[in-house]
Amino acid sequence: MTTSAARTAPAHLATAPRRTAADRMTALGRAELTLLLRSKASLLTAVVLPSVMAFAMRGTVEELDLGGTGLSVATVMLPAALATALLFSVYTYLVGVYVVRREGLVLKRLRSGEVRDWEILVGSALPAFVLAVVQSLLLAVGMTVFLDADAPAAPHLAVLGLLGGVAMLVAGAALTAAFTRTSESAQMTFLPFLLVTMAGSGVFAPREVMPDTMADIAAWLPFSPVMDLLRGGWTGDLAAMDQLRAVILALAWTGLAVFAVRRRFRWGPRN
């Protein structure tokens, strides 16, 4: 028996380039983008909803008592618009993608090939990532014009918040999918995190307007550091220590979510 002969790869593989992780994720991302463009429901969630919400909240924000917070309507609304884009284009949309692909046995089939587990989750999230970035740019420019606002004072913080937010929400979507049993329930299970984040992390109404104790607790919520970075991007007055705290907290939550996904994510439907 010559198993050593069997170990040698055949000629066509030796000459043809091996697919890399980037190749595989690009292929998956392209397929997901096609699917997104073909699904009215996904387009509504990922594209229309965040834009409409971003502009529709102006009235509410103008009624807020921002006295003493150092914030203006623009420095509340602009970060809020980006956060909304993240929460809908990335989180809400991806919960549905992961669950529907799992229930349709697509993830199971993919896992029988060369693509690795994390590549499946990240590759499928690529259109959401692109969408979030493009939407954020358009919303930032559009709202700046709409509100006649100043340019962001520390744009690098906004970019950091955007990227950190995407990473956290991709992991969060996968984790939520792990606790979602069917494609139907995927239309509900994103709500708890979304509502807690909207209310607690100061997406629309900044945490500065909350009572102190509540604000102190809310500062530890997963999305709060993302909001701090986004808002700091526009106000430019996030102290270095606060920046560090925000980055570490966002990474910690993301790490926790990744850890939980590795343990709890299911790749096929329950029997």
Next chain:
Amino acid sequence: MDTVIETADLRRHYRGFEAVRGIDLTVARGELFALLGTNGAGKTSTLEVLEGQATPTAGTVRVLGRDPYRERAAVRPRIGVMLQEGGFPTELTVTETARMWAGCTSGARPVAEALELTRLAMRGAVRVKQLSGGERRRLDLALALLGRPEVLFLDEPTTGLDAQSRRETWELIRELKQQGTTVLLTTHYLEEAEQLADRLAIMHAGRIATSGRVADVVAERPSRMSFELPRDHFLGDVPPLAPLGVTSYEETGGTVRLETADLQRTATALLLWARDRDVELRGLDARSATLEEAFMEIAKGLDSEEAR
């Protein structure tokens, strides 16, 4: 001999249930090996370990000389897998699906070539949701073939196919085998195994009950013969049956049914007897065992063994 698939005492437990109870398998390069068995016999559980989708609870497994789970990066580009039940996004077209898969496959053939292999070239622009069950199966097979695999794992490749598609798929599998592809397939269709397999194993309750070449597995089983006793004749009138290799016989309503280990000798003796007596053996039927009989007897025999 170049061994491509090898397992020793392979076992798999699920929460207190032992689905695979010690499988020893060896498949040589270029061989087509069929895994048969009743539902729940452990075929898919075994296949999942060979494909590197799961680790065995105990025992060893080698595919192309490597551990298919731990060394998956080296093994996966060289194998093709068709799951019993795999899914594709329903809103993608056939071509888009194959393109996605090609982007994930090292050394992939052109998409059009893969679709041509399973006669789906004409359906390239059709959405997956509009395909028939058989067409989906063929798409699945096309993707398994995309990377020109050396080893092909096919879990019930023709389930849900109509008779013609099934024969076309058999033809394709034969061609692949001729080109040197090693194939391990599971099937419910005994004819499929008889048509395609060099060797087969019949699994039952997590074990291999019998294995070998199709002819060998069948040869272990008795042949059957039946005929009507001529008018005014009794069973005692025919030549003694035991010396002819007959292992059992019964007579009901004038019809004799017997099982024999030596069909030619039994048949010759009975036909010569009929000629000498100048009588007719109406309803004469003689046939070798089929794989189906072998299969049924194994399933039955092991069930009663387990009941004990």
